[in-house]
Amino acid sequence: MERENNFSEENGEPMAKKIKTEWVKSYSDKALLMMTRMGYEKNKGLGKQNQGRLEPIIAVQQDGRKGLGLKDECQVSLESWDNTTEIINLPENYSWITNNASLEITxxxxxDNITLGxxxxxxxxxxxxxxxDILNNILKAKSEFDKLNxxxxxRARSRSNPFETIRSSIFLNRAxxxxxxxDSMCEYMFTNPRYKDGSSMLQNNELLYFADICAAEKDRATRISRGAKTAQYYREY
Known part of the structure; x- marks a missing residue:
């Protein structure tokens, strides 16, 4: 028998008990019969004008050590993402940027690039x-996270990054x-680069090196395999 999972799939925290969607079924037939005789109609309120709640009152769930009645400064967005609004072209279109400047750096x-101060x-x-303006808007939006505990x-990070929910499965690095x-778009320029004559720049089972530089709360390992060899790299901060 499978044991009931009482933890959220997003962040592994205990989740609140779900209210029955068909909560009317939890009442006895006799009680429903008495309510029907008194004028109760399904999917309508109990008031004289059929006003009133249709769902049971949800108990207040205290969040951490916040005071009772404390209002959050950060408002939760009520918008839901619609996948149909995003247009994805496969294969994706791209264009190269030409650098006309000299690449010789002495x-x-x-x-001269070193600044003391x-x-x-x-x-x-x-x-x-x-x-x-774009920079200021980004910093303003990012500062909203300072109001969260x-x-x-x-929870916000888990919703924004689906890779956080992989857990015990093989880890996928976003970078x-x-x-x-x-690599797949640009004729495998990373995993199988070639010279102008078409010959490969790589030897057999040569390792692929790359750097993933970003802010993170903890170091993680990224594994990349080519052929029979596997290279493991650790990011250092």
Missing amino acids: LDDLK PPKRTIDDECLYCNS DSELR AVKMANI
Whole structure:
């Protein structure tokens, strides 16, 4: 006999008991007969004008150590994602960017890029390569997460990143998935690069190296296999 799972699939936390969708069936036939004689109609309220709740009152569920009656500063979005609004073209279209500048970088050029001074703690003025309005909107949206506690933050992360729900299955790194997609689109430029004459740049069972640089709460291992060999890389922060 399978044991009942009382934990959420999103974040592994205990989940609230589900209310029966057909809660009317939990009442006895005699009680329903008495209510029918008194004028009760199915899917209508108990009031004189058929007003009133159709579902049982849900008990208040306390979230952590928050005070009773505390209102969350971060409002939960009521919008639901509609997959039909996203247009996905397969295979995807792409275009190359041409760099007309010289690729020769000298040691003096690298030294000129070094800036000495106090550490910079903000990025609100880093708009050299992007629009300042876009940057400010992103930072404003990101600051909403500061109002969430640890439990709410884990739930939000689980909903936004489906890879977090894999758990004991084989781990998929998002950067590796994106890289594999680019590889398949661009004639396997990563896993099977070739010279202009068409010959392969790789030897048999040569390892594929790549760097996944991003912010994470903990280090994770990414495994990539080619042929009979498997390379394991660890990200360091």
